[in-house]
Amino acid sequence: MNKILRVNMTDLTTRTEPVPAAWAGLGGRALTSTIVAAEVPATCHALGENNKLVFAPGLLTGTPAANSGRLSAGAKSPLTGTIKESNAGGTAAQMLARLGIKALIIEGLPTGDTWYSLHVSNEGVTIQEETELLGKGNFAVIEALEARLGKKTGILTIGPAGELKMTAANISVKDPDSKIRSHGRGGLGAVMGSKKIKFITINDQGAPGVKIAEPEKFKVAARTFAKALLDHPVSGEGLPTYGTNVLVNILNEAGGLPTRNFTSGQFHAHDTISGETMYETIVSRGGKHKHGCHAGCIIQCSQVYTCTEGKYLTSGFEYETIWGLGADCCIENLDDIAQADNIMDDIGIDSIETAVMFGVAMEAGILPFGDGKGMIRLLEEEIGKGTPLGRILGGGAASVGKAYGVTRVPVVKNQAIPAYDPRSVKGIGITYATSTMGADHTSGYTIATNILNVGGFVDPLKKEGQVELSRNLQIATAAVDSTGMCIFVAFPALDIPECLPALIDMINARFGISLTGDDVTNLGKQVLKTERQFNMDAGFGKEHDRLPEFFKHEPVAPHNAVWDFSDEEIDEFWNF
C-alpha cells in the first residue's frame, strides 16, 4: 500500500500523496489514531472544520490471511470528545487495500448547504454533488448505488441520523450480501455528516492488489493461523453456531447481565432472547446461523435472521444489541429486537448506544420498560425523522439522562456501557474506566478470562488481577486492531501457542520485515499512549477514568456486588 488519499471539503479538492516514512509500518487503528493525533487539534469541535475523518485498512487487509478484512475509522468523537477508532467488516477495507490506499483522510467542511459524495477508484478520489439520496435510509442508498454503479461497488454511507449529526450516528459499510456492517461507536456518522458527505463509493477495477514480499513464508503462516482459528472451540464452533448471543445465558447465570437499566444482574426472560433460542428460531425459519461480514472470514459469527415468512429481518445480530434491548429494556420478543436492529442499520445509529439509551429513556418514563412496539415507534417516528425528541434520543444515553434528569446513566466519557455489569465482572469495569475510547468492551475484553475461561481465569467478583488483565488485553487489542484482524482472533491467540507467532509471521512475510512479539506489544503500547496523549490534550485527566457513581452505592443482584476500586487502584492501569 503506497498512497494516502486526501480530500479537502472546504475547497473541494483532492490529492494523492506518498506515504510518509513514519506511517509505513502502521495500519488500521495505529494509523487512524496516529493521523488524528498528528493532524487534528485535540481541543477542536468534533463537528467543526478542524476535525478529520480517517479510514484505514489494516496491515494484513487485502491479503489471503483469514479474518483480515476489517476497516478502521478514526476522528475526534463528537460523543465522547476523545479520540475514536471504530472498526467494522464489510467489503470496503479489502477494496481500499487492493487499490494500494493506506488511508483516506477527509478534512475541512463545505461552506454552503450542498451535499456531496466521494468516489474512490484506481485513479484516486473525486467529489460529486449529491441530491437524490439525501434523507434516505442506508438500505435504499445501497440499492440505488448498486443500480447506479454496479453490484460490486463498495459503499460507506450514513443514514438520516448521520445527516442530522446525531452523536450516536454510525457509518454503515456494505457487506458481501449488500447488507450492512457498522462503524458503530462514538458518533463517527455525525462527523461524516458534518462534512456533508452522504456516501463514499469504491470501485477497485484495475487495482494493483496487495504484494506479498515473501509469498511462501506467508502461505505457511496463514495456514497455521487459519488452523488455530478453526481448532479453538470458541472461534471454530461456538461463534459460528450461536453467534455472540450465546453470551445472554452465560452472563445471566454469572449474574453479570445488566437488566432494567442496570438495576439487576439477571433477566427473568433470558431464555427467550438467548443464543440457543435464536439458533433454533433461525434454523426453523430457514435463515442462516453462520455468515461472514467479509470475504475471508472463517469464523462467521454473523447470521441472517428472518421473520416467520422467511424474509430477511436482520443480520450481524449481536449479543450487545440483543442484551441492550432485551434484558436492559426488558423487551422479551426477539422479533421486535430484530426489527429494531434492522431500523437502526437503516437510519444509521449505533445499536449499543441506542439500546442503552432506551434503558435510560424507560427509566425517565418516556416509555414503559418492556415496550417493544413503543421502542420501534420512537426509532422510526422520532429518531428516524429527526424530531426534537428524536434528536435527544439520538444523542445517546447521556443525552437522554441529562434532558430528563436521570441519575442512573451508565456511561463513561459520555459513551454507553455495554452488556457486562462492571460490579459483577470487575475486569471489564477497569476497561470501561480506562479505555481511550470511553466505555468500550472490545478495547480490552476481559470477559474472555473473567467469564469464559479463555487465557486462564481471573475471578470476576474479586479485584485481584483485574488491572493487569485489562492492561494486557488493551495493549494486545490495540495491536490486533492495527492488523485488520477481527478481534475474535484473540480467543485462539490467548489459548493456542502457535496462533500469535503465525500472525506476526504473516505481517513479516507481507512486508519483508522481522518484527518480534515484543515489537508488536510495543506497537500496542504506542497506540494507547498516542490516544491517551490526545485525550489529555483535549482536557481529559485521570479523574475522567471513572465509572458513574451509582455503581459504588447500588449493589447488584444476585451477588450484591458493588464497584469497589479506589481511584488509585484504577490509575495503576497507566503504569506501563
Next chain:
Amino acid sequence: MNITVKLFATFRNGRFKMDHQDWPEGVDCRRIVASLGLTEEEIGIVLINGRHVPLDQVLGHGDTLSLFPLVGGG
C-alpha cells in the same frame, strides 16, 4: 440432597435445559458431569450458584450447577 442442573448451548442436545436431581452428600461437579455423558475436555465453564468453580468442587444442598461448553465472544 437436591441439586438443580442447568445445561447450555450444545450440552442441551439430547439432554435437557434444567433438571432437579437427587444426589448423595459430598457429590462433586465431576461426578455429575460424568453422569451426563460429558467429558472433561468438553466442559468450558462450571458455575455453582453463579460462581466459577473447579470440577472437583463439592456441592451443597439446594445448589444450582450450570454447565457450558467453551463458547462465547461478544
